[in-house]
Amino acid sequence: MTERKYDPDLQAIIPMLPDISDLSTAETIQAVREGGLAFGEPPAQLESVERQDREVPGPEGAPNVAIRIHRPKENSDTLRPAIFEIHGGGFMLGSKDMMDPWCDRVAAELEAVVVSTDYRLAPENPFPAGLEDCYAALCWMADHASELGIDPERIAVAGQSAGGGLAAACALLARDRGGPALCFQLLEIPELDDRLQTPSMQQFTDTPLWNRPNAEWSWRHYLGPDHQGEVSPYAAPSRATDLSGLPPAYVSVMEFDPLRDEGILYALGMLEAGVSVELHAYPGTFHGSSLVPFAEPSQRNALEVMGVLRKRLGAG
Numbered sequence: 001m002t003e004r005k006y007d008p009d010l011q012a013i014i015p016m017l018p019d020i021s022d023l024s025t026a027e028t029i030q031a032v033r034e035g036g037l038a039f040g041e042p043p044a045q046l047e048s049v050e051r052q053d054r055e056v057p058g059p060e061g062a063p064n065v066a067i068r069i070h071r072p073k074e075n076s077d078t079l080r081p082a083i084f085e086i087h088g089g090g091f092m093l094g095s096k097d098m099m100d101p102w103c104d105r106v107a108a109e110l111e112a113v114v115v116s117t118d119y120r121l122a123p124e125n126p127f128p129a130g131l132e133d134c135y136a137a138l139c140w141m142a143d144h145a146s147e148l149g150i151d152p153e154r155i156a157v158a159g160q161s162a163g164g165g166l167a168a169a170c171a172l173l174a175r176d177r178g179g180p181a182l183c184f185q186l187l188e189i190p191e192l193d194d195r196l197q198t199p200s201m202q203q204f205t206d207t208p209l210w211n212r213p214n215a216e217w218s219w220r221h222y223l224g225p226d227h228q229g230e231v232s233p234y235a236a237p238s239r240a241t242d243l244s245g246l247p248p249a250y251v252s253v254m255e256f257d258p259l260r261d262e263g264i265l266y267a268l269g270m271l272e273a274g275v276s277v278e279l280h281a282y283p284g285t286f287h288g289s290s291l292v293p294f295a296e297p298s299q300r301n302a303l304e305v306m307g308v309l310r311k312r313l314g315a316g
Helices: 026-035 097-108 130-145 162-177 199-203 212-224 262-273 296-313
Strands: 050-056 067-070 081-088 112-116 150-160 183-190 249-256 277-286
Touching: 026 199, 050 097, 050 130, 050 262, 067 097, 067 130, 081 130, 081 162, 081 296, 097 112, 112 130, 130 162, 150 162, 150 262, 150 296, 162 183, 183 296, 199 212, 199 262, 249 262, 249 296, 262 277, 277 296
Parallel strands: 081 112, 081 150, 150 183, 183 249, 249 277
Antiparallel strands: 050 067, 067 112
């Protein structure tokens, strides 16, 4: 592996991170799914937060979508802000379970309702299956705002990695389909560009957890084996030619991440289109380094995200 100046809190654990180097077939992807992506045992559920699992209608002709609702146990007569959370995993891996600690913390600290969703994964279900699942669940949440105690004017969409790309795509769909009036989008280390041409994507071929070979398989599986011709901007939001009218955004990128530059360029594109954007690049980090919660950059990132959500949602 190429020598890079990783943050000291991250350097020592790199050899212990999960190996997700082989994503070539459905069988090898399933093996990675069964191995999990967490580093260490997840924290226990917060006592102040309740979780409720539900199934909501999926896209027309498709199965229901499994969601998990996180909200403070303490009752409130005041409508709460809401965050619709989409997990990462390169469009192929992960589940709503992996976001439980994050969703609990947001619900507790911001006194918010957080809805986390599963979605159909590639390669078994290529685009647009996963995105349409996410969008259907987002629309259900907005349509049931009163039932959930949600302020319909304070709904944000959030995601990490592929989930960040799906969150960006949901924001585009909401704008173009006249869907939920989102007030904010939180795009952390987003996967946005299938073209794989940015300097960071060309350079980082051997970085921990995620690198260019992983990204190549990710897009090949997500777009489908029979894909030909143009790629939809709803699949790869970096291809969108009009970013105007989107909700304000926070975009985070990591220094040694092949996805770094596409996140920066998407943030710049939104700024140029008149969208209010905050952009933060964390030095000494790699894609998914936030899985190491005790690392200083991970803690700083978590605190900043919480502060940004609190401000943008008028929460807590």
